[in-house]
Amino acid sequence: MKNIEEVLEWAEKLILEKTGEPLKPIEEAILKGVWSGKKYSQIAKEYNNCRESHVKKEAAKLWEKLREELGEDLKKYNFRSKVEKKYRVSQSPQSGHCLQVDVDTVNQFDTVNIGHQFVQTIKDTQQRSPSSPDSSPNSSPDSSPTQNSSPIIDLTDAPDLTEFYNRTTELNTLKQWILQDQIRLITIYGLSGIGKSLLTRQLIEQIKPEFDYIIWRSLTETPTLSSLKNQLQQFFAQSQPPPLPTIIDYFRNSRCLVILDDLQNLFQSGELAGQYLTEHKEYGQFWQQIAKNHHQSCVILLSWEKPREIATLAAEKQSTRTLNLKGLESDAEEILKEHGLTDSEKWPELINLYQGHPTWLNIIASTILELFDGSVSLFLGDPPQPPLKKGGQREEIFIGDLKPILAYHLERLSKLEQKVISWLASQNEAVDISQASGLREFSKSELTEAMQSLGRRGLVEKISERGRGLFQINRIFQEYIKL
Ligand SMILES: Nc1ncnc2c1ncn2[C@@H]1O[C@H](COP(=O)(O)OP(=O)(O)OP(=O)(O)O)[C@@H](O)[C@H]1O
Numbered sequence: 116m117k118n119i120e121e122v123l124e125w126a127e128k129l130i131l132e133k134t135g136e137p138l139k140p141i142e143e144a145i146l147k148g149v150w151s152g153k154k155y156s157q158i159a160k161e162y163n164n165c166r167e168s169h170v171k172k173e174a175a176k177l178w179e180k181l182r183e184e185l186g187e188d189l190k191k192y193n194f195r196s197k198v199e200k201k202y203r204v205s206q207s208p209q210s211g212h213c214l215q216v217d218v219d220t221v222n223q224f225d226t227v228n229i230g231h232q233f234v235q236t237i238k239d240t241q242q243r244s245p246s247s248p249d250s251s252p253n254s255s256p257d258s259s260p261t262q263n264s265s266p267i268i269d270l271t272d273a274p275d276l277t278e279f280y281n282r283t284t285e286l287n288t289l290k291q292w293i294l295q296d297q298i299r300l301i302t303i304y305g306l307s308g309i310g311k312s313l314l315t316r317q318l319i320e321q322i323k324p325e326f327d328y329i330i331w332r333s334l335t336e337t338p339t340l341s342s343l344k345n346q347l348q349q350f351f352a353q354s355q356p357p358p359l360p361t362i363i364d365y366f367r368n369s370r371c372l373v374i375l376d377d378l379q380n381l382f383q384s385g386e387l388a389g390q391y392l393t394e395h396k397e398y399g400q401f402w403q404q405i406a407k408n409h410h411q412s413c414v415i416l417l418s419w420e421k422p423r424e425i426a427t428l429a430a431e432k433q434s435t436r437t438l439n440l441k442g443l444e445s446d447a448e449e450i451l452k453e454h455g456l457t458d459s460e461k462w463p464e465l466i467n468l469y470q471g472h473p474t475w476l477n478i479i480a481s482t483i484l485e486l487f488d489g490s491v492s493l494f495l496g497d498p499p500q501p502p503l504k505k506g507g508q509r510e511e512i513f514i515g516d517l518k519p520i521l522a523y524h525l526e527r528l529s530k531l532e533q534k535v536i537s538w539l540a541s542q543n544e545a546v547d548i549s550q551a552s553g554l555r556e557f558s559k560s561e562l563t564e565a566m567q568s569l570g571r572r573g574l575v576e577k578i579s580e581r582g583r584g585l586f587q588i589n590r591i592f593q594e595y596i597k598l
């Protein structure tokens with residue numbers, strides 16, 4: 116109870132100085148309740164069974180009084196983290212103290228009172244999490260004064276930080292969603308090897324001081340939801356006993372970042388995109404809970420396919436965003452440079468052909484080295500050979516070693532999708548499915564569903580032309596299917 120007593124003392128003094136009035140009993144009840152992650156309805160019940168609306172009104176006035184000290188965006192769900200962040204030992208810019216506290220002499224999350232300042236000390240990552248090392252060589256704590264210098268991190272399932280090019284736009288978008296917009300559930304989906312995991316790994320490097328806990332889990336082994344929850348709970352509980360009842364309680368209490376990679380393993384193969392295997396259906400409800408409940412944490416899902424309920428949550432304007440990750444643009448040239456390819460004037464054409472997809476470009480670059488001594492011109496054929504189609508498109512694209520990767524994606528399609536995509540592959544231009552005589556055997560709703568599903572897998576794109584929605588298959592998949 117020591118922590119909350121310190122907070123109450125701090126709030127009392129602050130409000131007295133600001134308004135000349137003492138902390139009211141209902142304000143005290145609100146602070147106590149919010150600190151321990153309770154809902155307003157629960158606080159109201161425990162406070163003489165008063166009306167929830169009364170508690171909400173009083174809380175709004177209370178946050179107003181504390182905003183000057185804790186920031187304009189102060190709300191119920193971020194109150195605790197703001198207090199903890201602001202009054203942390205040797206991190207409080209207002210305190211003017213450079214306080215040295217021997218972390219071994221105080222308990223974890225212990226508090227120290229310095230005049231008005233509420234100060235929290237946290238042991239470093241190694242001490243608190245010996246079994247959960249941060250594998251990154253670049254993971255030394257950030258020393259920024261307002262940030263958490265020692266989040267607890269478990270990146271054992273994450274990829275290593277390797278050479279990483281650009282993605283500035285995507286990184287900025289994600290940072291905006293997480294740090295400014297406080298989005299609770301983010302899905303990054305895109306083709307295999309497009310760079311979802313590496314992008315997210317890079318993102319962690321840039322935002323980790325903002326979090327108390329960061330954990331990365333791969334779903335390749337398709338854990339049941341309860342086993343995943345147990346793993347997360349154990350991770351969070353290691354530094355804040357006694358255990359809290361649910362994951363959402365941890366999400367409310369601390370700022371947690373959870374990355375769940377390879378989500379597509381939970382989906383059924385041979386069915387429309389984003390449908391859970393029967394034994395994993397509960398995951399969908401878990402995402403809904405994460406998006407709908409108030410808390411201060413963020414979950415990032417990485418997947419080949421966009422989960423169905425994510426679209427619904429977005430439509431309901433819940434706290435969720437989706438990023439469909441595409442290829443690298445001109446920065447993909449760095450990949451070709453790394454392989455030592457030549458004829459740099461032809462690189463944009465090569466990148467365009469393979470859609471800036473980093474893995475595809477790595478594979479094709481190896482082929483170019485092996486068969487054309489690194490000459491991109493010879494590989495592409497210069498003067499243009501094979502001939503260009505009407506509209507400047509090549510007749511033929513070399514697929515070679517990309518085949519197994521493309522096959523993985525196509526093997527997952529439903530029967531309906533397979534038929535539709537085969538037909539799309541035989542078309543030379545984007546098509547209007549309502550006019551497609553080759554697809555008469557399917558009803559309009561079947562076709563719409565198939566297109567939607569192929570879109571959720573990133574295999575088909577919708578383009579607008581003269582007010583009409585046309586569908587276009589990914590050129591590399593088209594080439595592979597035609598082979
Ligand atoms: N921004 C980048 N800069 C340089 N190389 C990259 C970049 N993004 C991806 N790559 C290359 O592509 C490879 C695949 O990236 P990553 O593992 O992140 O893909 P993914 O989308 O997570 O794939 P999967 O869905 O199969 O797990 C990396 O190992 C790296 O070689």
Ligand SMILES: [Mg+2]
Nearest residue numbers: 311312376377
């Ligand atoms: Mg990955």
